[in-house]
Amino acid sequence: MPELIEPVIGLIGGSGLYDIDGLEEREWRRVFTPWGEPSDELLFGRLAGVRCVFLPRHGRGHPTPPSALNYRANIDALKRAGVTEILSLSAVGSLREDLPPGHFVIVDQFIDRTFAREKSFFGTGCVAHVSVAHPVCPRLGDALEGAARGLGLPVTRGGTYLVMEGPQFSTKAESELYRQWGCSVIGMTNMPEAKLAREAELCYATVAMVTDFDCWHPDHDHVTVDQVVKVLLGNADKAKALVKAVVPELGKPRGLCPAGCDRALDHAIITAPEKRDPALLQKLDAVAGRVLRAA
Ligand SMILES: CSC[C@H]1O[C@H](OP(=O)(O)O)[C@H](O)[C@@H]1O
Numbered sequence: 001m002p003e004l005i006e007p008v009i010g011l012i013g014g015s016g017l018y019d020i021d022g023l024e025e026r027e028w029r030r031v032f033t034p035w036g037e038p039s040d041e042l043l044f045g046r047l048a049g050v051r052c053v054f055l056p057r058h059g060r061g062h063p064t065p066p067s068a069l070n071y072r073a074n075i076d077a078l079k080r081a082g083v084t085e086i087l088s089l090s091a092v093g094s095l096r097e098d099l100p101p102g103h104f105v106i107v108d109q110f111i112d113r114t115f116a117r118e119k120s121f122f123g124t125g126c127v128a129h130v131s132v133a134h135p136v137c138p139r140l141g142d143a144l145e146g147a148a149r150g151l152g153l154p155v156t157r158g159g160t161y162l163v164m165e166g167p168q169f170s171t172k173a174e175s176e177l178y179r180q181w182g183c184s185v186i187g188m189t190n191m192p193e194a195k196l197a198r199e200a201e202l203c204y205a206t207v208a209m210v211t212d213f214d215c216w217h218p219d220h221d222h223v224t225v226d227q228v229v230k231v232l233l234g235n236a237d238k239a240k241a242l243v244k245a246v247v248p249e250l251g252k253p254r255g256l257c258p259a260g261c262d263r264a265l266d267h268a269i270i271t272a273p274e275k276r277d278p279a280l281l282q283k284l285d286a287v288a289g290r291v292l293r294a295a
């Protein structure tokens with residue numbers, strides 16, 4: 001019998017989600033990483049008996065903007081905390097008339113337009129190229145869709161999330177361009193987060209919660225933070241209910257990920273063992289220890 005994994009669910013809370021209700025045995029703990037400081041302490045606890053680790057993406061009180069987030073430290077800290085899968089909860093603007101504010105989209109693709117962020121754990125001294133052709137774990141997507149439908153939430157399965165650098169919202173020309181590209185929603189945070197989760201061999205999925213029509217829409221000529229925050233508060237309650245419903249499902253003991261997220265590094269590292277930099281290998285202990293120790 002292949003060994004079963006006891007999943008540990010990582011929850012990354014975006015704008016408006018700085019805590020998780022109903023977590024038992026809760027404890028905020030600082031986690032140290034070789035990549036620097038994560039956005040905040042991590043909140044450890046259990047939901048329906050399932051181990052969960054929550055991280056507020058921007059820190060409690062939202063001190064850190066998207067471009068200044070230490071995405072590597074956040075993912076490394078979750079991996080070090082024993083997390084096996086990540087559910088990301090994110091506020092987004094809508095690029096489609098049929099995805100109004102209040103709607104949830106379980107996206108399956110991203111277009112990464114960010115340019116001022118560290119995007120890989122690997123580099124000189126240990127080069128790796130993982131596939132992100134399918135950046136979202138379909139097993140997590142199925143579970144999220146089932147839980148959302150069970151709760152009667154307005155949800156769409158599938159869609160492309162355009163990740164912009166920010167922090168300003170888009171110009172109208174940009175917004176219209178992204179619509180022509182066939183994108184569904186727009187936000188500022190899910191890249192490089194999803195790429196790094198894949199490098200760290202963690203299953204990853206996002207629930208993109210629509211707060212506004214981006215500025216392409218005649219009713220939303222300007223996106224403003226107050227407008228976004230108003231919708232966010234309603235979305236946050238629905239997101240918390242969704243988490244409560246999905247965690248017991250995802251927490252069941254399981255075999256390897258059928259999509260292979262947990263084996264993403266099996267054929268990714270190209271640097272010859274004798275050319276690898278010991279200092280970088282040490283930093284990669286949590287993220288890539290599985291394959292580096294086997295080498
Ligand atoms: C407050 S609106 C803009 C802000 O919200 C989204 O962040 P997150 O994905 O963490 O919910 C968006 O990407 C921007 O960072």
Ligand SMILES: Nc1ncnc2[nH]cnc12
Binds near residue numbers: 188212213215
């Ligand atoms: N319109 C928008 N653009 C970028 N990020 C967002 N987050 C929420 N709404 C957004």
